[in-house]
Amino acid sequence: MLEFKGRVGRRVLFAGAAAMISPIMGVRSARAAATLRISYQKSSILLQVARQRNMIDLHLRDIGFEPEWSVLSTAPAQIGTVDYVSDVAEAVPVTVLPLFPSLALYAAEGPSPKALGIIVHKESGITSAADLRGRRIAVGKTGSAFDFLLLTLDAVGLHLSDVHPIYIPESACIQAFNNGAIDGWATFDPYFSFATALPNAVLLADGTSAGMRYNRYYMADIAFARAYPQTVSAMREILGDAAAWVRGNPGATADLLSRQWDDMPLDIVRKVLSHRNFEVRPPDATDLETLQDINDRYAKQGLVPMGRNLKMTPLLS
Incomplete structure (x- = not known):
């Protein structure tokens, strides 16, 4: 809920x-x-x-x-x-x-599929999925945003072990993103829509890039x-x-x-x-x-x- x-x-x-x-x-x-x-x-x-x-x-x-x-x-x-x-x-x-x-x-x-995706910091230097290697990515474990993260990594030859997944509640991700504790956030609406409106955020990809139905x-x-x-x-x-x-x-x-x-x-x-x-x-x-x-x-x-x-x-x- x-x-x-x-x-x-x-x-x-x-x-x-x-x-x-x-x-x-x-x-x-x-x-x-x-x-x-x-x-x-x-x-x-x-x-x-x-x-x-x-x-x-x-x-x-x-x-x-x-x-x-x-x-x-x-x-x-x-x-x-x-x-x-x-x-x-x-x-x-x-x-x-x-x-x-x-x-x-x-x-x-x-x-x-546009109702979920990954946002990253504007100043992070992350411009493609390949740049997620070694980065701290907040995501809910086993949810659809998690599945999207797996698909996104796989498309560029990366595995979950190539990034640092951070499993924290969605409500905690906003503060973690704003204070720099995470480099990116894989999330879903309505958090996704809120996150893309943050002044320090840029959209890396949404579900369409992975061919998701969602x-x-x-x-x-x-x-x-x-x-x-x-x-x-x-x-x-x-x-x-x-x-x-x-x-x-x-x-x-x-x-x-x-x-x-x-x-x-x-x-x-x-x-x-x-x-x-x-x-x-x-x-x-x-x-x-x-x-x-x-x-x-x-x-x-x-x-x-x-x-x-x-x-x-x-x-x-």
């Missing part, structure tokens, strides 16, 4: 996929069959818009369901148990799905989705309606998200929105191929077991 405070900040650390998702798969409480439980994050743009625009309640009630909300975070009390899981960035299912086979992808949004993925509990298949198409339609509204109302969307993100400056919010294409579709085999490629890169770094086959992951149509 991203939680902003002031201009930009985050208090919640990514404590690993198991810590973030495991409460979802706990014992299901007794409840009415018509309740549909959804988690969301502050970073969930389409869910935030759909909820604030009252798209979800009206649509679900038309098919006989009442939404029940919880916040996806590291705290079990906030997560609860849900039927539809908040959207996550492209690399997250690589660690989540093998641990929790009761989840499946039901929607994808993207691609949005989708966002939406997951659901398989048993619930199969018992109530109408909810899958309904949730996908809700996301599509929200995406269409965002594309048609960029100014109003920026105002809405700025309020939800603790008054983040509008120029930063607009930049975040410009990096996303907000195209929603059912997941397909290309998504599983993308996840498999990420998995294989992580396996080479010893972050996940070798030989895992994510192409067998079920998709909800």
